[in-house]
Amino acid sequence: MPEGLIVKALSGYYYVHNFEGGPLVQCRGRGIFKKRGESPLVGDRVVYSETENGEGTVEEILPRQSELIRPQIANADLAVLVFSVIRPELNFILLDKFLVHTEHALMDAVIVLTKMDRIPDGEEGEAIRRTVEEARNLYSSIGYQVILTSAHDGEGLDELRTALAGHINMLAGQSGVGKSSLVNALVPGLKLETNEISVKLGRGKHTTRHVELVSIPGGGGYMADTPGFSQLDFGELGIDEIASCFREFRELPSSCKFRGCSHTHEPHCAVLQAKEQGLIAESRYNNYVSFMTEWKEIKRRY
Ligand SMILES: Nc1nc2c(ncn2[C@@H]2O[C@H](COP(=O)(O)OP(=O)(O)O)[C@@H](O)[C@H]2O)c(=O)[nH]1
Ligand SMILES: [Mg+2]
Ligand SMILES: [Zn+2]
Numbered sequence: 284m285p286e287g288l289i290v291k292a293l294s295g296y297y298y299v300h301n302f303e304g305g306p307l308v309q310c311r312g313r314g315i316f317k318k319r320g321e322s323p324l325v326g327d328r329v330v331y332s333e334t335e336n337g338e339g340t341v342e343e344i345l346p347r348q349s350e351l352i353r354p355q356i357a358n359a360d361l362a363v364l365v366f367s368v369i370r371p372e373l374n375f376i377l378l379d380k381f382l383v384h385t386e387h388a389l390m391d392a393v394i395v396l397t398k399m400d401r402i403p404d405g406e407e408g409e410a411i412r413r414t415v416e417e418a419r420n421l422y423s424s425i426g427y428q429v430i431l432t433s434a435h436d437g438e439g440l441d442e443l444r445t446a447l448a449g450h451i452n453m454l455a456g457q458s459g460v461g462k463s464s465l466v467n468a469l470v471p472g473l474k475l476e477t478n479e480i481s482v483k484l485g486r487g488k489h490t491t492r493h494v495e496l497v498s499i500p501g502g503g504g505y506m507a508d509t510p511g512f513s514q515l516d517f518g519e520l521g522i523d524e525i526a527s528c529f530r531e532f533r534e535l536p537s538s539c540k541f542r543g544c545s546h547t548h549e550p551h552c553a554v555l556q557a558k559e560q561g562l563i564a565e566s567r568y569n570n571y572v573s574f575m576t577e578w579k580e581i582k583r584r585y
Contacts (some may be wrong), residue, residue, distance in 0.1 A: 329359045359511070360391065368401070369459040381515070421567075455511050516577075
């Protein structure tokens, strides 16, 4: 029986993209799923059978690696963190916050800087280029790929395509940074609306916004058309999880003297020592401290 990937779910139908190509197959789920309390999700790899009317039946959900809730999607394994270099300007606090959340979700991340074509000449432009270089050096030294792009002149798009290949990708980033423009540039013929004003969803309100996966041509993987990580508080994390979501803290060769070390004042703290030695960047450390403060604030409120 053929295998494929669910790219869309709507009104009880699952739309399956066969890895070999061809049109989407409109499928119903097997009755047994309901009985077992299973429900196929966008992003699930499935085995399906073809029925006579040109439709199909999802027969089996292949083992799921992960499941995100907002947007609801299975097997998303790469977060594409989009920041523009100008308008809005690069925001390292937000970047580090996204990275905490992607690490917590066990997703790898690539950092995509957009609007490179928009950097002006002169002093302002030079300052921006310095910041971009700084960001590239810092985050690639931690182990994240950083790609400089422009949806307008095509800079970096081949590199981005290569990074996304073979993954189920999810975009994240503030509104206006160029997420939709980027997807449109990667997928010829697609016309996601740009300059869309994003509607803030009320907390706890279950507005179903269905997510769809767009296949990136040329074996380039899939991209979710709905951005993720929109609610970026630390409510779902434990206090000691924040530090472990900083990749370079987690990967230090030595460990702290005290278990449960908060890496702020304790003697023989490996993180503080690494910071002193310049192995951990000031900006990353400072953001860690402010996230810890924010975490305590949130817990106090609950
Ligand atoms: N100059 C330039 N403008 C861009 C680029 N990418 C996006 N924009 C503009 O930035 C605005 C917001 O883009 P959009 O894709 O809607 O951002 P989103 O909210 O993140 O989806 C639009 O006016 C785009 O035309 C780029 O690479 N270069
Ligand atoms: Mg958009
Ligand atoms: Zn420590």
